[in-house]
Amino acid sequence: FDQEKKIKNRESFSFWIPSQSNVCCPFKLTLSSLIVARVEHLSPPAKMKIMVAVKRVIDYAVKIRVKPDKSGVETQNVKMSMNPFCEIALEEALRIKEAGLASEVVAVTIGPKQSIDTLRTGLAMGADRGIHVEATGDLFPLAVAKLFKALVEIEKPGLIILGKQAIDNDCNQTGQMVAGLLGWPQGTFASKVVLDKEKQEVMVDREVDGGLETVCLNLPAVITTDLRLNQPRYATLPNIMKAKSKPVKKYTPEELNVGTKSDLEVVEITEPPKRKAGVLVSSVDELIDKLRNEAHVI
Amino acid sequence: MAIVRALRVPLRLRPRFSSLSSIAGSISTLVIGEHEGGAVKAPTLSAVEAAKYLGEGNSVSVLLAGTGSSLQDAAEHAASCHPSISQVIVADSDHFVHHLAEPWARLVQLVQQREGYSHIVTVSNSFGKNVLPRAAALLDVSPITDVVSISGPNQFVRPIYAGNALSTVRYTGNSPCLLSVRSTSFPEPTVAADFRAEKAPISQDSIRKSRYVKLTSQETERPDLGNAKVVVTGGRALKSAENFKMIEKLAEKLGAAVGATRAAVDAGFVPNDLQVGQTGKIVAPELYLAFGVSGAIQHVAGMRDSKVIVAVNKDSDAPIFKVADYGLVGDLFEVIPELLEKLPEK
Numbered sequence: 001f002d003q004e005k006k007i008k009n010r011e012s013f014s015f016w017i018p019s020q021s022n023v024c025c026p027f028k029l030t031l032s033s034l035i036v037a038r039v040e041h042l043s044p045p046a047k048m049k050i051m052v053a054v055k056r057v058i059d060y061a062v063k064i065r066v067k068p069d070k071s072g073v074e075t076q077n078v079k080m081s082m083n084p085f086c087e088i089a090l091e092e093a094l095r096i097k098e099a100g101l102a103s104e105v106v107a108v109t110i111g112p113k114q115s116i117d118t119l120r121t122g123l124a125m126g127a128d129r130g131i132h133v134e135a136t137g138d139l140f141p142l143a144v145a146k147l148f149k150a151l152v153e154i155e156k157p158g159l160i161i162l163g164k165q166a167i168d169n170d171c172n173q174t175g176q177m178v179a180g181l182l183g184w185p186q187g188t189f190a191s192k193v194v195l196d197k198e199k200q201e202v203m204v205d206r207e208v209d210g211g212l213e214t215v216c217l218n219l220p221a222v223i224t225t226d227l228r229l230n231q232p233r234y235a236t237l238p239n240i241m242k243a244k245s246k247p248v249k250k251y252t253p254e255e256l257n258v259g260t261k262s263d264l265e266v267v268e269i270t271e272p273p274k275r276k277a278g279v280l281v282s283s284v285d286e287l288i289d290k291l292r293n294e295a296h297v298i
Numbered sequence: 299m300a301i302v303r304a305l306r307v308p309l310r311l312r313p314r315f316s317s318l319s320s321i322a323g324s325i326s327t328l329v330i331g332e333h334e335g336g337a338v339k340a341p342t343l344s345a346v347e348a349a350k351y352l353g354e355g356n357s358v359s360v361l362l363a364g365t366g367s368s369l370q371d372a373a374e375h376a377a378s379c380h381p382s383i384s385q386v387i388v389a390d391s392d393h394f395v396h397h398l399a400e401p402w403a404r405l406v407q408l409v410q411q412r413e414g415y416s417h418i419v420t421v422s423n424s425f426g427k428n429v430l431p432r433a434a435a436l437l438d439v440s441p442i443t444d445v446v447s448i449s450g451p452n453q454f455v456r457p458i459y460a461g462n463a464l465s466t467v468r469y470t471g472n473s474p475c476l477l478s479v480r481s482t483s484f485p486e487p488t489v490a491a492d493f494r495a496e497k498a499p500i501s502q503d504s505i506r507k508s509r510y511v512k513l514t515s516q517e518t519e520r521p522d523l524g525n526a527k528v529v530v531t532g533g534r535a536l537k538s539a540e541n542f543k544m545i546e547k548l549a550e551k552l553g554a555a556v557g558a559t560r561a562a563v564d565a566g567f568v569p570n571d572l573q574v575g576q577t578g579k580i581v582a583p584e585l586y587l588a589f590g591v592s593g594a595i596q597h598v599a600g601m602r603d604s605k606v607i608v609a610v611n612k613d614s615d616a617p618i619f620k621v622a623d624y625g626l627v628g629d630l631f632e633v634i635p636e637l638l639e640k641l642p643e644k
Contacts, residue, residue: 063595064459073463141431142440165577169458171443173431176399180435185508186399188428191570203511207570208424209524209579211515215398217508227577228564263471264440267453270464278623284636287608287626295606295623297585298552298641
């Protein structure tokens with residue numbers, strides 16, 4: 001098993017070992033059976049950095065078209081925007097910073113050259129710095145998560161916020177994978193985030209199938225945002241001007257030592273089966289009649 | 299005959315990797331299961347059903363975690379609830395009472411490293427979405443999520459762009475292949491099977507950096523939105539939570555579940571777990587009735603696979619009419635009371 005050394009204060013260490021109560025065949029955990037001991041470096045709370053992922057996607061209002069050769073979705077001359085969930089993620093990070101609980105918000109984008117536009121939007125919204133990992137070709141979430149992990153090891157944020165899914169591939173994987181690779185706790189589909197800097201914890205309300213689940217995570221942690229977490233701000237013109245001079249650091253996957261060769265291959269992109277055209281009925285009586293005698297659903 | 303086994307995990311873990319092509323013909327699947335009240339939940343059976351499509355002779359094991367007698371009862375139920383299930387693995391520890399992602403992903407990793415399945419399957423509900431990608435990262439493989447069609451051990455179809463396109467992907471990586479499936483695409487069968495199960499309790503430890511605090515949910519007698527045969531959905535045009543009661547009355551008359559658009563949830567008419575859409579619940583009932591719903595791309599994504607779609611909206615240009623089988627241009631505040639009057643009791 002992994003073991004974590006949690007540094008409670010600078011002078012002493014405390015070992016935290018999972019409890020073995022209520023189990024029927026208890027393992028005997030001794031120091032000699034530890035496989036990996038990992039030291040976690042906790043930044044002093046006053047300087048907590050938040051890293052936010054932002055992705056450039058086809059705008060949510062665009063009606064997409066599948067290319068006739070089935071190789072993908074048409075993106076030429078199509079409006080591109082920041083993924084709506086990423087806007088919410090960035091907004092939350094900015095609010096946490098404005099509340100005095102973080103010192104810096106770093107926006108990160110991983111994608112081709114044009115992704116810089118999305119990063120600049122993020123800087124215009126209020127992020128302090130940007131990082132652009134320039135990578136072309138189909139990048140699947142595992143590669144993105146590994147690139148993110150490499151950046152985390154450089155930047156050492158105390159909190160990572162991502163959108164729960166990108167509205168292009170609708171994967172809903174990257175945040176969870178980043179958390180898994182880092183061994184950090186995750187609060188996914190967040191509709192409310194409350195940071196407790198003193199306790200180094202964050203309470204997250206999550207939108208789940210059965211309602212709202214509240215979890216409490218030790219920092220550092222990964223949060224993915226759901227729709228109702230906040231209403232993102234618009235970038236004001238003065239901020240758009242200021243953003244031009246905010247620093248953006250560029251990396252390539254090679255510089256970060258991350259291989260992007262994927263274990264997934266897209267075979268083809270097709271349109272979903274079309275529904276048969278419907279009819280307009282002119283009264284409730286006609287509707288009930290059709291549902292009963294034609295569609296046989298009531 | 300299904301066997302329920304204790305999981306004994308060695309402290310020194312020997313990871314086993316083999317390429318999928320070399321194990322063609324020896325497909326074995328681990329289904330990440332959920333249980334409640336001493337029985338396996340319906341979504342788990344969808345995942346078991348989906349596993350059939352991975353290949354011939356697929357032996358399916360179901361992994362259940364939790365604690366106490368309800369876990370043991372669920373294991374008994376799992377052993378007999380589907381003919382494809384040949385084994386039930388039980389992880390008994392209070393770390394799993396609330397099904398947090400961190401201990402669960404670690405459990406899946408340990409079980410995989412011990413047992414070496416070719417595939418790991420779960421359903422893409424909020425539990426599966428939370429756990430599977432984290433487990434995939436621990437196993438260093440790319441998962442394929444929200445699968446709607448399986449055409450063999452390594453080729454899958456999943457929706458993208460809110461279901462406006464379908465992506466066929468091939469998995470070319472090492473074992474295991476991890477996937478989550480849409481339960482609406484793999485409806486669980488009604489089967490009765492024979493079983494004899496031996497059980498042994500097991501222990502499983504996990505690092506805990508997160509803790510469960512509470513769940514806020516609404517008490518309701520309405521059927522579950524995810525697998526109801528009829529769904530009645532209201533949009534922002536209902537104007538208030540009070541008016542939404544009309545939707546509930548109609549749902550009751552039809553024995554239906556209640557759904558809502560994002561706008562209605564954002565406005566506070568109903569709680570979040572009723573949201574149907576690209577990022578809410580995906581439903582595919584026999585009959586879907588949408589009242590005061592404009593039919594935005596993101597909402598349609600959640601209900602386009604319904605067998606029959608009915609739309610009632612004052613605006614004849616509303617996009618919902620493009621996807622509806624039967625459309626009625628009218629005022630829902632008149633139509634719903636008329637329906638309540640004229641529909642037979644369920």
